Amino acid sequence: MKRREFLRNSLGAAGLMAGLRSMSWAGPARQANDVVYLGPDKIRLSRLAIGTGTKGGSIQRQLGLEGLADLLHFGYDQGVFFWDTADGYRTHPHVREALKRVPREKVTILTKTRARTADQMRADLDRFRKELDTDYLDIVLLHAVTRPDWPEERKGAMEVLSEAREKGIVRTHGVSCHSLEALETAAREPWVRVDLARINFAGLIMDAEPATVIPVLRRMKAAGKGIIGMKILGEGGLSNRVDEALRFALSLDCVDCFTIGPANRDELSDLIRRIPAASAAMAA
Numbered sequence: 001m002k003r004r005e006f007l008r009n010s011l012g013a014a015g016l017m018a019g020l021r022s023m024s025w026a027g028p029a030r031q032a033n034d035v036v037y038l039g040p041d042k043i044r045l046s047r048l049a050i051g052t053g054t055k056g057g058s059i060q061r062q063l064g065l066e067g068l069a070d071l072l073h074f075g076y077d078q079g080v081f082f083w084d085t086a087d088g089y090r091t092h093p094h095v096r097e098a099l100k101r102v103p104r105e106k107v108t109i110l111t112k113t114r115a116r117t118a119d120q121m122r123a124d125l126d127r128f129r130k131e132l133d134t135d136y137l138d139i140v141l142l143h144a145v146t147r148p149d150w151p152e153e154r155k156g157a158m159e160v161l162s163e164a165r166e167k168g169i170v171r172t173h174g175v176s177c178h179s180l181e182a183l184e185t186a187a188r189e190p191w192v193r194v195d196l197a198r199i200n201f202a203g204l205i206m207d208a209e210p211a212t213v214i215p216v217l218r219r220m221k222a223a224g225k226g227i228i229g230m231k232i233l234g235e236g237g238l239s240n241r242v243d244e245a246l247r248f249a250l251s252l253d254c255v256d257c258f259t260i261g262p263a264n265r266d267e268l269s270d271l272i273r274r275i276p277a278a279s280a281a282m283a284a
Contacts (some may be wrong), residue, residue: 033079039226057089219234
């Protein structure tokens, strides 16, 4: 994003933040380990997901097999039991290593596939379960869809995921969107039960500016779909404005939970500490 565009979006976001501050809530501050039930299938997960795909997973893979497994296990011990992976991140082996240390049914795993055809999807579901050493997958998303006609393009994969959900191989399914057109389609598409959407106050690495994206997410939410936020920190671009970014994400009435990819245990601990403080600031 060019500097001029970033400044314009930041100024627009300031007004948006002011409006969202009026949407305060009563009750205790929100926590990273709050239990959330996502979408029509009521998938149990923590408000914060530990992402393993920052910059395509290269940041988390630097920790090594044991190091990333240690990070996931540390999060689990703090009540953050929602783990976000993908075939493209090449972190399935790391999640598998972490799963050796915790009861499978106590963890919620989200993964993603580039499959388009029925055969590709069947092959991916078999391979993913072997790579993760699990009989079932909690959430499977079609990864990084961009075309407005993606349901036609990926019809075969969608049909296989629907069958897998009926058989209990997959508990729920949906998409991660990387364009406004794809997001608009996802809001209308009944097959979508969960959407992974790019959202932050500055519009960094998003499908459009927040004022355009939020109404689409609200339509999704009104239709009963579960919504997971991503790019909350703009893939590191907002690392010097973490509290502001968290306040924004926590204020959204159309986002159930969100994923952030910490580079190490200190970063994860910092996020867990900051989230209730950011929530309390929004509620004040």
